[in-house]
Amino acid sequence: MKLIVKSMGRKGRGLALLAIVLIVAQVLLETWIPSQTSEITTLIQTGEGSSAAISGMAVRMGLAALAAFLCACAAGYLISVVGCESTRVIRQALFEKTVGFSSEAVAAVGASSLIVRCTNDVTYIQTFLQDCLQPLAQAPILLAAVFLRMSFQNPVWMWLGIGAIVLLLGLLAYILLATLLLFKKSGHVRDRIATTTREHVRGIRVIHAFNAEEAYGETYERTNRLLTVFYEKSRKIIATFSPAVSALLYGLSVLVYVIGAHLIAGTPLSQRPEVYSGMVAYVSYIALLIFALVNIVLIMLYIPQIAYAGIRIGGVLNTPDAIMDGPMEEGKPGETGSIEFRNVSFRYPGASENAVSNLSFRVRGGQTVALIGATGCGKTTLLNLIPRLCDAREGEVLVDGLNVREYTLGALRGRIGYVPQTSFLFSGTIRSNIAYGEGRFHATLERIQEAARTGQAEEFIRQKEGQYDAEVQTGGVNFSGGQRQRLAISRAICRDPEIYLFDDSFSALDYKTDSHLRKALKETAAGATVLIVSQRISTIRDADMILVMDRGTIVGQGSHEELMQNCAVYREFAESQAREQVAG
Amino acid sequence: MKEKKKIDRAVLKRIAAFILPYKVPLCLVMLAGVAAALCNVLIPDRIQAIADRIQAGLSGEPDFPAITREALIAGGIVALLFVFSLIFNRRMEHYAQQIGGNLRLALNRKLDRIALIEYDRVSAGDLIARMTADADNVATAISKSIGPLFQNAALFVGALLLMFLRCPPLALCVVVLVFLGAWASALAARRAMPMQQAQRQSLERMNAGIDEALSGHLVIKAFHGEKDVTEAFRQVNDRYSAELKKGQFIQKLLNPVMALVNNLSYVLICLVGAWLMFREGSGVTIGTLTAFILFAKMLATPVTFFAGIMSQLTVSYVSAAKIVELLDLPEMEDKGSALPENVRGEVVFDQVRFGYREGQEIIHGFSAKVSPGMKVAIVGPTGAGKSTLVNLLMRFYEVCSGSIRIDGRDIREISRRDLHNTLGMVLQETFLFTGSLRDNLRCFSGEASEEQLQDAVRRCGLEYLVNSLPDGLDTVLSEQTGVSGGQKQLITIARAMLRDPPILILDEATSSVDTRTEMLIQQALDELSRGRTSFVIAHRLSTIVNADLIFVLKDGDIIQTGTHRQLLAEDGLYAELYASQFSPA
Incomplete structure (x- = not known):
């Protein structure tokens, strides 16, 4: 709730207040109409009213109805403006926050859960604001107005009214509580079904290849059953409400008449008409109560859902920014392209051991450094620490002679061309993909073409319909693995960075393309620092420096020759490769 | 209206x-x-x-x-x-x-x-x-x-x-x-x-x-x-x-x-x-x-x-x-019947043509005969259609014309279940499901025994991972668990190993694995593929020099066929690819 109020802004809050004032006016007018009815009935009953007096009253009542209508329309308009505006603000804030998340934070919440929060959960809030804000504001005002207008000629009427309200509030509280508990207990089932489906779609080939259709289908069936039960339970709780409300209020009407009959029997003849019309008015007010309460029922449908959605959205918005901007734009003069690690350690949240520990090394600008090590030894983690995709737990990472935390993220990442292990393409065109992001330069078409040429992507781009304007579907599904990788490499080249980070980025390329690419890169990106993770001996061999990693630490650094002499782990690697060569 | x-x-x-x-x-x-x-x-x-x-x-x-x-x-x-x-x-x-x-x-x-x-x-x-x-x-x-x-x-x-x-x-x-x-x-x-x-x-x-x-x-x-x-x-x-x-x-x-x-x-x-x-x-x-x-x-x-x-x-x-x-999306046909018990593993590609879209043919009349027990390597530059061939063999895509036969039976006449049981594959793209490591290795089928599981873990060099996970094999893997790309590949290989299929397909199975671990796995895979027909796609040519037959693919056509020695002697694309791999760039 706080979330919604906050998202409205000052103008929104003002408009909401105005809307509430209009609703109050509307309710007062609407409840005034039945009060006139009882006056008319009394007039007729006593035979005092002339048709002129009655039609005068009717005209006034008609005008009141019209005024109420206008108030309601104006309030409705204001509310839809406020509602749309605040969901827009929430959605934008949520998106910006999510995009700003560190990779760890995304992993901690889970990408599919974040998607559900940004889409479904916001939609729940939006529907709530759309459909419920007006009745929600209206119902209590209506209840209060009805109560004020009811003339409790007899204390019995008042107690009866209070009793009914208490009963209803109890029923409401039960429904709210039961639903909230249910949501807390099994609301996550919706996330689970989305995750299962997502995996099913993405892993469809594996499922087919391993004949796992039935087994995986069973997993889905179990979750689906839970979801169905969850939906059914939550809706059944709410489905109880409206029958209970109408039974209660109709029952009350019957009770009023029965008690009324006895009251009338006990009053003197002269006062009987007055008691009678009081009773009739009381019953018609009870009908109004039905109207107000049925509106509340409609809102009840949403409250647990939006409370749950609100909690989840709040959870995202209140996550502190893990990675903060520093003030600096430029590094130390004369240190361009240098990278230094000083005793750096990093641990993934929730893990019991460090992913990397005590990393220390120094790379001068323009050097090519190769990282080698067994699968899962922390090479990717090391690379990720440089553009601050994750932040070191201990120690310092320096780029251009300055701690990476001191740069603005834009300045830091603008210097770096990063090619991740799995190449991701955005929906759009080839051109938009290569020109992606904010680098140090504006990407012109010539620049894009040059990058594609260096990245060995030009040949296949030429064959595409529309060439650089050829469509790229989400995730790049309409390109082969090797093509995706070459586009991802071209994307890094296009920004002409000081520092290249290649995370095993040539794995889907054949050796020939690989060697062409590196040759071209050497020409266009002369002077840039290159950090490269690779399994290929030819790549590693002519690096200026080789870092050998094993289980999260650096166990050797130096040139190929040096390492052959004094690093056992490296020797093993080199020998395994040498054997391959001999075998050839 | x-x-x-x-x-x-x-x-x-x-x-x-x-x-x-x-x-x-x-x-x-x-x-x-x-x-x-x-x-x-x-x-x-x-x-x-x-x-x-x-x-x-x-x-x-x-x-x-x-x-x-x-x-x-x-x-x-x-x-x-x-x-x-x-x-x-x-x-x-x-x-x-x-x-x-x-x-x-x-x-x-x-x-x-x-x-x-x-x-x-x-x-x-x-x-x-x-x-x-x-x-x-x-x-x-x-x-x-x-x-x-x-x-x-x-x-x-x-x-x-x-x-x-x-x-x-x-x-x-x-x-x-x-x-x-x-x-x-x-x-x-x-x-x-x-x-x-x-x-x-x-x-x-x-x-x-x-x-x-x-x-x-x-x-x-x-x-x-x-x-x-x-x-x-x-x-x-x-x-x-x-x-x-x-x-x-x-x-x-x-x-x-x-x-x-x-x-x-x-x-x-x-x-x-x-x-x-x-x-x-x-x-x-x-x-x-x-x-x-x-x-x-x-x-x-x-x-x-x-x-x-x-x-x-x-x-x-x-x-x-x-x-x-x-x-109403088009479904895969599955009209085939069961295969006999003992699959010999003869695979024939007969004039296979295929394109993802009409008018854009990628494979132009591929023909080849693979005898039972052969180790066949498919090499070629990026985008030559190597993975497409595998997809066709698995019947993930249907050939546009021509046919693929296993032991003389058109694969379209074999039930998908039997076909997939016959072909064990390790895919280029690795994929883990939310679930325990054990479930991921068994791929949800409970057929493999505990011993076989342990054996596969050992042979694929997964022991380090299993030991470092808090609950060992029962650790639930999800986006949060830090399993590296190479480890994912090892899991995928172990998966195929557990199935023990008559025909093996390895599509860049070890591309993200370091060479030391690869040697280990290679031994295991060599052992596994002994006496079985196997298809290997690899950029690292060292893994395929001992293949019985090598197909060199370019733009969907076989341009060279032969053993490693024959192809080297031919001084064609293969020799060129081979040279580029071992000469410093």
Whole structure:
């Protein structure tokens, strides 16, 4: 709730207040109409009213109805403006926050859960604001107005009214509580079904290849059953409400008449008409109560859902920014392209051991450094620490002679061309993909073409319909693995960075393309620092420096020759490769 | 209604197929709804009867036994109303959710049968939306729009009937007003409909943007693309918001219009009623007026329902159409029969042609014969069609012409289950499911014994990973667990090892594994492939020098065939590829 109020802004809050004032006016007018009815009935009953007096009253009542209508329309308009505006603000804030998340934070919440929060959960809030804000504001005002207008000629009427309200509030509280508990207990089932489906779609080939259709289908069936039960339970709780409300209020009407009959029997003849019309008015007010309460029922449908959605959205918005901007734009003069690690350690949240520990090394600008090590030894983690995709737990990472935390993220990442292990393409065109992001330069078409040429992507781009304007579907599904990788490499080249980070980025390329690419890169990106993770001996061999990693630490650094002499782990690697060569 | 979208009867038919199994209980539930509606109509009348009794006794002694009798009848009807509407509401939800659940289940089963080529055309986010939000919309339509149809009709007819029986002139006034209101709100709903469609499209675009931003999160960060995506998102978000604002106001006119109708009918009832009362012999009493006020309210419920139902159903229909579209996607054929027990492993490619799209052929008449037990390597530059060949062999895609035969049987005549059991594959793209490492290794089939599992873990060099995970093999893997790309590949290899298939396909199986570990696995794989036919795709030519036969592919054609030594001697593309690998760049 706080979330919604906050998202409205000052103008929104003002408009909401105005809307509430209009609703109050509307309710007062609407409840005034039945009060006139009882006056008319009394007039007729006593035979005092002339048709002129009655039609005068009717005209006034008609005008009141019209005024109420206008108030309601104006309030409705204001509310839809406020509602749309605040969901827009929430959605934008949520998106910006999510995009700003560190990779760890995304992993901690889970990408599919974040998607559900940004889409479904916001939609729940939006529907709530759309459909419920007006009745929600209206119902209590209506209840209060009805109560004020009811003339409790007899204390019995008042107690009866209070009793009914208490009963209803109890029923409401039960429904709210039961639903909230249910949501807390099994609301996550919706996330689970989305995750299962997502995996099913993405892993469809594996499922087919391993004949796992039935087994995986069973997993889905179990979750689906839970979801169905969850939906059914939550809706059944709410489905109880409206029958209970109408039974209660109709029952009350019957009770009023029965008690009324006895009251009338006990009053003197002269006062009987007055008691009678009081009773009739009381019953018609009870009908109004039905109207107000049925509106509340409609809102009840949403409250647990939006409370749950609100909690989840709040959870995202209140996550502190893990990675903060520093003030600096430029590094130390004369240190361009240098990278230094000083005793750096990093641990993934929730893990019991460090992913990397005590990393220390120094790379001068323009050097090519190769990282080698067994699968899962922390090479990717090391690379990720440089553009601050994750932040070191201990120690310092320096780029251009300055701690990476001191740069603005834009300045830091603008210097770096990063090619991740799995190449991701955005929906759009080839051109938009290569020109992606904010680098140090504006990407012109010539620049894009040059990058594609260096990245060995030009040949296949030429064959595409529309060439650089050829469509790229989400995730790049309409390109082969090797093509995706070459586009991802071209994307890094296009920004002409000081520092290249290649995370095993040539794995889907054949050796020939690989060697062409590196040759071209050497020409266009002369002077840039290159950090490269690779399994290929030819790549590693002519690096200026080789870092050998094993289980999260650096166990050797130096040139190929040096390492052959004094690093056992490296020797093993080199020998395994040498054997391959001999075998050839 | 110029732009009225054509309702496709086929869509309705398909959805109806999910509802029909429940037709008997659903009819019973609807009957309960009608009963509840009838009670609802009778109640004001019965309450009025009490009021009339009291009024009759105003000038004398009230007839208490009669009043008690009327009160008991009214109370009984109220109780019946409660029971019937409770049954209706709860059972309706029950069946609607069952139907929704069955829909999701059918959609999920469909996922396994859709021809894989279709997956390249749809986004995961879109599929998920169809299986969750759209299925939910259909279930809601059943419980909230279709279910209460008869109930509301009964309420409408019942209230109308009673009103005309009581006092035709007053009834006429109310009916005219209520219909005016219904007409106005239907008009508003109709104007809102195209706006709703625009909104839905914008919403989909926006959600696709969110999906993409999260899938490509790493790249966005590394390339500092936050501003770009945020700006792009702001644009769709603003547009959606503007559309929503416009559409909503019109939609929201419904409530004030109905309230106005209600209030005006109040006034009209009083005015006309008073006028009628002054005329002797009309039989109109105050009781009649109060009853009519209740009737007018009661009539408003079904009229609002029917006025809103079109726009409600339009939304649900769009969802239904999307679901049916998914259900109707072309399926993979599976007409084949079982393979005999002992597969020898002879594989023949005969004039195979294939293209993902018509007119864009990728494989141009590939022919080759592989004898049982051979180790066959497929090499060639990126994009030569190597993985496509594997996909064809697995029947993930169907050949356009020509055929592939295993032991002389066309693979189209082998059941998919048997084909996949025969072919063990390690794919280029690794994939882990949320679940324990054990489940991921067994790939959900419980066939492998614990010993075999341990053996595969050891042979694939996964011991380090297993030991470092908090619960060993039972650790649940998900996005949060840090399993590296290379480790994922090892898991995938162990998976294939556990299946022990007659024919092995290794598509870049060790590309992300370091050379030391690769040597270990290679030994295991060599051991595994002894006596079996195996296909190996690898960029690292060292892994294939001992192959019995090497196909060199370029642009979908075999340009060289032979052993390593023969091909080196030929001084063609193979020799070139080989040289580039071992000469420093």
